[in-house]
Amino acid sequence: MDLPVMPPVQPMLAKAVAGVPDPAKHTAGGITGLSFEPKWDGFRCLVFKDGDEVELTSRNTKPLTRYFPELVAAAREQLPARCVLDGEIFVAVGARLEFEVLQERIHPAASRVSMLSEKTPASFVAFDLLALGDESYVDRPFVERRAALVGALEGLTGPCYLTRTTDDPVVAERWFHQFEGAGLDGVIAKPLGAPYSEGGRTMMKIKHERTADVVVAGYREHKTSTPEHPLLGSLLLGLYTDDGLQHVGVSASFTAKRRAELIEELQPLVCPIEEHPWGRWQEFLTANPDRIPGTQSRWSQGKDLSFTPLRPERVLEVKYDAMEGRRFRHTAHFKRWREDRDPESCGYDQLEQPVGYDLAEVLGG
Template sequence: MDLPVMPPVQPMLAKSVKGIPDPAKFGGLSFEPKWDGFRCLVFKDGDEVELASRNTKPLTRYFPEVVAAMREQLPERCVLDGELFVAVGDRLEFEVLQERIHPAKSRIDMLSEKTPASYVAFDLLALGDESYADRPFAERRAALEQALAGLDGPCYLTRTTTDPAQAEEWFHQFEGAGLDGVVAKPLGAAYQPNARTMLKIKHERTADVVVAGYREHKTSTPERPLLGSLLLGLYADGDLQHVGVSASFTEKRRAELFQELQPLVVDIADHPWGRWQEFLTANPDRVPGTQSRWSQGKDLSFTPLRPELVLEVAYDHMEGRRFRHTAQFRRWRTDRDPESCGYEQLDEPVSYDLARILGVDQGGQ
């Protein structure tokens, strides 16, 4: 394989914003649906096709039917950014897509026929002998439309609009099909790997977090151990910080989770939070497993886990550097590296004038 842009390439990222942004503030924006699947960069040189995940890991072996379609449908030599997805009926089904990450080729082959995946392209990094990565998105999009004209599946070209009113309609309409929201891209921006230069507008606040430990349920017994809550972390400056908990599972799921997590149990001395063992009652930074003035008398001990699992949670808002309330379990994210889960993905709180909340007249005393 010999392309103008070669793997590994980390995809361009997005930061969350509230509502459809004003294109004038960004020199013009292109809006497109936010697909709910696996981010995937495609490297195609003739019959050679390589699929790479968001964290640059190979996906090629898991989607043989998509690779075959790309050989037939995509330009002879190209590098594309897009999303792998599985549709069941009229909805995207992320959990069905996740089933494809399996070690057994026989199972992958079976699922590729039973629940075939598709690919939707939304950016162009290279075409033929030319790199497009340094060109503005408006130019990349025009070339992409010309190169992928007429696709009707399983490879597709995403829809776009420069009309914020149309984007607002999409935001509400497309949710019924399982899409995640809307993405906005500055028309004049180059493709910037691993930089949060795009904007995303989602239907709820979500975050990808690291599972760092668990607490047992109050009804747990040696005969029937039950998980009570998952302890969650986010990375900041290389350190895994405690950001909150996720709970609210059925009793059956509590029992299953307890067993599933046992292979990850680790001694606290080998855990990122091992340095906090000295804090027994004082809690200067809301250290997990220690007391605060709200938790006196509660058993806050926890079982540390190797920080290898990532899950997506929904949350309402932040209090400092932690979730204000218990985060709601959404789904496992097998496509994410734990180290990639940091605070920068979280919604920025919108500032508001306290005087207006208190009804203070700012015109005088």
């Protein structure tokens, strides 16, 4: 492989902003304006193609090629002979993206990778151009990169796609609300005049943010915790259903001072696992489809996932972006204690459900 831009390359990143920004207030390289596009919920991926040679690399530059043989074949068939593209790998089930199904594709067994490539095939959506033919585009403004990308990829119908864009913030605001129903993560804004800055946070991301009242059901200690100086690592959170208290996710990201305060504050609630709503799960020692707390999976990589059970008597308000099935998609953020809430009143009915939207409309607009 001999391309103008060679791996490893760290993809350009985004910083979070509160809402859809005003294009008139953003100038880069002497060009004013922003380009908006859907924020895909998958694996960030750089595609390097030189003839029949194709390499896929992740956000942290690790190889993804072996896990997605169907995309290697699609790249050979659908993409320009020599190119370097930035985009996202996703798996769609019906009309929605399904991140958990995508995660299953990262598996050490070649036989399972092959089986899943047929059972749950992945797609790739391109949203930036680093090289085409013998030309590097990394130093060119995005408006030029986008024009060349459209010229090279327009008309793709899958499994490789070209993302749609708009320069209208009103349209971007509509996408922000509509596309979540198809499993997308928000909207990205790119300065029209900015070059491709490897590892730089020159893009902006607008993500969904919501709140929920959840029950604190346990905690894990921080990796630096010691018997002399115990520190809380994360809080285990639950919501009630007719079947009892269900594990819904975790809250983490505290200062060292707050970690020490929290673990001391929660000690009066510590209880034996036999007296805890999750005591019936203590027999499980391996990964399971219900994500029972305290169990191992191939994603935990041998980490100690044991937890200290707490009587489910305290309610916490958290911020979260989206749900993945019955759990928070990402780590929830501690907002405040809710002493006024009864734990048994904290159920899934409080969670906002996005309006359904067909993924085909996002891809084929």
